[in-house]
Amino acid sequence: MQRPASVIRFEQFYGVAIILGLAGTALSWGSDKAVAAREQLGTSASIAVIAVSIAVQLLLWFFIARKASPIAKWIFIVLLVLGVVGILVSVFAVVAGLASAFQFAISVATTGLQVAAALMLFRPDAEAWFNDGRGKQ
Numbered sequence: 001m002q003r004p005a006s007v008i009r010f011e012q013f014y015g016v017a018i019i020l021g022l023a024g025t026a027l028s029w030g031s032d033k034a035v036a037a038r039e040q041l042g043t044s045a046s047i048a049v050i051a052v053s054i055a056v057q058l059l060l061w062f063f064i065a066r067k068a069s070p071i072a073k074w075i076f077i078v079l080l081v082l083g084v085v086g087i088l089v090s091v092f093a094v095v096a097g098l099a100s101a102f103q104f105a106i107s108v109a110t111t112g113l114q115v116a117a118a119l120m121l122f123r124p125d126a127e128a129w130f131n132d133g134r135g136k137q
Contacts, residue, residue, distance in 0.1 A: 003065070004125035011065045013117035017110045018057050024106030025050060064121070068130050073121055080118055083111050 060079075063072035087107055093099035120126060 004123075004129050006120045006123040006126035007065055007068075007129055010117045010120040010126070011061065013113050013120065014057075014061055014065075017113035017117065018054070018061070020106065020113065021057075021110045022054070024103065024110070028100065028103050028106075070130050073130065076121075077118060080111075080114050083114065087111050 056079075060072050060076045063069040064076060090099055090104050090107060094101055094104045121130075
């Protein structure tokens with residue numbers, strides 16, 4: 001079965017979310033590095049966390065968009081729910097001056113794109129694709 005429009009749309013939303021997240025990380029690297037130093041984490045640890053995060057996102061993208069894995073889909077949903085909770089907690093961090101408004105705005109935009117991507121996975125054509133032979137092409 002050919003990949004349905006909803007799955008392609010998922011890829012687009014999620015791809016933009018990943019790129020926006022990377023751009024936000026790059027733009028806030030100086031302040032992130034200062035936080036890591038204050039918490040006694042090295043630059044290597046920060047880079048490792050970023051690399052693992054990117055790897056997880058790319059693996060989820062691959063298994064959802066290319067292999068129609070329902071397990072990856074639900075892992076994505078669980079991580080998204082945790083991300084939404086994180087956004088709610090971040091409101092307090094911004095108000096308390098512990099996080100920048102820029103970082104918060106990037107997080108909200110990225111999470112919004114991920115929510116839009118997740119919604120695409122529950123449309124009828126995507127559901128059929130996940131159920132029909134697990135999307136094997």
